[in-house]
Amino acid sequence: MANIKDVAKLANVSVATVSRVINNKGYVNEHTKELVMQAIKELNYVPNEIARSLYRKSSKIIGIIIPDLKNEFFNDMISGVEEVILQHGYKTMLCTSRESLEREKEYLQIFSTHKIDGLILCSNSPDIASYTNLDIPIVALDRIISKDIPSITSDNYMGGILAANRLMVANCVNIVQFRGPKTLSPANERSNGFLHTLHQHSNLNVHTVELEFTPESITDIHNFLQAHPEIDGIFAASDIIAANCIRCLKKLGRDVPQNIKIIGYDNTSICEFMDPTLSTIAQPIVSMGEIAAETLFKLINNEPIEQMHISLPVRLIERESTK
Known part of the structure; x- marks a missing residue:
C-alpha cells in the first residue's frame, strides 16, 4: 500500500508539498499540484486520517464517551449527536465506559493518540483534570461534571x-x-x-x-x-x-x-x-444530543456560547x- 513518501518520490517533490496539496493548505503552483494529484491517482494513494491530522493539527474526529450502548436512551442520544457531527464534516469515535474509570483512562490514551478535535462526555469520573489535560473543547451530556465545562441536561x-x-x-x-x-x-x-x-x-x-x-x-x-x-x-x-x-x-x-x-x-x-x-x-433525548454537538462545534470554532449549562424541559x- 502506497504512503505519502511514495507519492512525493513519484512526483519528485517533498513530503511537505504533498501534505499541502492533500490538505489544501499553503501555496503550491498549479503544475506541481497536477504532478502530485497524478502520482496520487497512479499509486491509488488514500491519505491516512491520522497522518493528515499530524500536519493540519486536526483529525476531524469527535470523541464520545457514554456508559452503555445497550440502553435505548443512549442510542437515541447518540443519533442526535452523530447527525450534527456528520453535517459538520466530522467523524465520530464512540466509546462505552460501562461506568468504569479504568476504561475511561484507556480511552483517554486513544483520544490523545488520534488527536481528536473535541469530546462529548457522559461520565461520572472525579478525575476531570485528565480530560481537561487533553486541551480540547469538551461538552458534558446528561450530567454536569464541572462548572467550567458546558453541559446539556434535562430537568x-x-x-x-x-x-x-x-x-x-x-x-x-x-x-x-x-x-x-x-x-x-x-x-x-x-x-x-x-x-x-x-x-x-x-x-x-x-x-x-x-x-x-x-x-x-x-x-x-x-x-x-x-x-x-x-x-x-x-x-x-x-x-x-x-x-x-x-x-x-x-x-x-x-x-x-x-x-x-x-x-x-x-x-x-x-x-x-x-x-x-x-x-x-x-x-428530549435526541435534542439533548443535537444541542451538545452544536455547542461543541461553537467551542471548536471559537464562537461564544450563550449558556454554560443548558437544562431542557421534561414532560409527563x-x-x-x-x-
Whole structure:
C-alpha cells in the first residue's frame, strides 16, 4: 500500500508539498499540484486520517464517551449527536465506559493518540483534570461534571416532581421509588424532586430502593414488592426498571393499574409495547444530543456560547399504567 513518501518520490517533490496539496493548505503552483494529484491517482494513494491530522493539527474526529450502548436512551442520544457531527464534516469515535474509570483512562490514551478535535462526555469520573489535560473543547451530556465545562441536561428535578404529583392525583399513599445509583447525578436530582414533593404530605408512606442499572436488579424489585403488598404507587428510575416492576407484579398477582400505578422515566419505545402501556417522564433525548454537538462545534470554532449549562424541559406522558 502506497504512503505519502511514495507519492512525493513519484512526483519528485517533498513530503511537505504533498501534505499541502492533500490538505489544501499553503501555496503550491498549479503544475506541481497536477504532478502530485497524478502520482496520487497512479499509486491509488488514500491519505491516512491520522497522518493528515499530524500536519493540519486536526483529525476531524469527535470523541464520545457514554456508559452503555445497550440502553435505548443512549442510542437515541447518540443519533442526535452523530447527525450534527456528520453535517459538520466530522467523524465520530464512540466509546462505552460501562461506568468504569479504568476504561475511561484507556480511552483517554486513544483520544490523545488520534488527536481528536473535541469530546462529548457522559461520565461520572472525579478525575476531570485528565480530560481537561487533553486541551480540547469538551461538552458534558446528561450530567454536569464541572462548572467550567458546558453541559446539556434535562430537568431531572422537575421530572421527579411530575412523577410525585401524578401518583398523588391517582390517590396513591404507599409509594416506592426504585431509583438509580447515588453515584449518578441525574438519579439524585430525580429522587430529590420526587421526595421533596411527597414529604410535604404527612399522610404518605414513602420508600426508597437504590438499584444498579443491571439485569440483576429485578431480583431486588421482586423481593421488595413481595415484602410490601401495601405498595400502590411506583416511580421507576428508567422505563426498563418500570417494565421489570410490571413483570414482578404480574407474578405476584397484582394488577396494574387497578391495584398499583407505575411511572417510568425516559419515554423509550418499550413504553408502547408494555401491557399495560407505560406512563413515563419524557426527556428530549435526541435534542439533548443535537444541542451538545452544536455547542461543541461553537467551542471548536471559537464562537461564544450563550449558556454554560443548558437544562431542557421534561414532560409527563400518561398511558395505561397510571389510569
